[in-house]
Amino acid sequence: MSEEKLVEYRKKLDEDEGLQGKRKLLVGLSILMLVINFTGATFKEANTFIFKIEFTNQSGLSYFLLLAVVFLLIRYYTYAHHYHDELYKLWSSRMLKDRKIFHYHYEAERVDGLLANAVNVWGGDEPGIQASKYHVSGIFKRGLLYPTEHHHEDGVDEYEELISLTNFTSDWRREDYLKLLTYEFKYQCAAFFKYRENLDLVGPYFLGVAALILTIWKLGLLSSLL
Numbered sequence: 001m002s003e004e005k006l007v008e009y010r011k012k013l014d015e016d017e018g019l020q021g022k023r024k025l026l027v028g029l030s031i032l033m034l035v036i037n038f039t040g041a042t043f044k045e046a047n048t049f050i051f052k053i054e055f056t057n058q059s060g061l062s063y064f065l066l067l068a069v070v071f072l073l074i075r076y077y078t079y080a081h082h083y084h085d086e087l088y089k090l091w092s093s094r095m096l097k098d099r100k101i102f103h104y105h106y107e108a109e110r111v112d113g114l115l116a117n118a119v120n121v122w123g124g125d126e127p128g129i130q131a132s133k134y135h136v137s138g139i140f141k142r143g144l145l146y147p148t149e150h151h152h153e154d155g156v157d158e159y160e161e162l163i164s165l166t167n168f169t170s171d172w173r174r175e176d177y178l179k180l181l182t183y184e185f186k187y188q189c190a191a192f193f194k195y196r197e198n199l200d201l202v203g204p205y206f207l208g209v210a211a212l213i214l215t216i217w218k219l220g221l222l223s224s225l226l
Helices: 003-015 017-039 058-096 127-131 174-194 196-219 221-225
Strands: 045-047 052-054 103-105 110-112 133-137 141-152 155-164
Touching: 003 017, 003 058, 003 196, 017 058, 017 196, 058 133, 058 174, 058 196, 127 141, 141 174, 174 196, 196 221
Parallel strands: none
Antiparallel strands: 045 052, 103 110, 133 141, 141 155
16 A cells, blocks of 8 residues: 555544544543543532533443443444455555565566465466455455456456465465464554554544443443353
């Protein structure tokens, strides 16, 4: 992924007022819940423009805040989910630019690197292999998607062909797959710590989930369920 597309992605993320509004609400309420649970702080009263509200049922307030954070997590996800897809494309494209993992040799028309052991097509027959994309499905299913076409009497059908990376052969072994997962973990960690858009997008989830877990534990809901 080019630097221009990264800048464009950040600009879209920063200028999405709906996303930023839900993010601020979720972060603010999550921090408030964490402060209450860590310090034992209580609400005495709240001033409005018309009258003053006094909170007498602190347990009920905790339940209310818990439900509010759950609602805001859902709302935030509805605004953020398509940015997750773009974020995935950013780090996975960086990974496939690593010559140790995937490199298309134009003169020989073949794939070099770790994934060469899994690619059983020749670039001369399938030129789209040079534009391969990393595909994640489920927890451990991985694959390579590349554009191809099928010619028939009615014309041409364009589609994406999948090379499964969990179908092991004498060339592509489990050891190679585990090595690939190691590279994947490395690039995901690098994306999280080196590129600020990852924390901007994912950080509110961490705060929200942490606030929920701590509140559930404080209210004793987990023990009552078990």
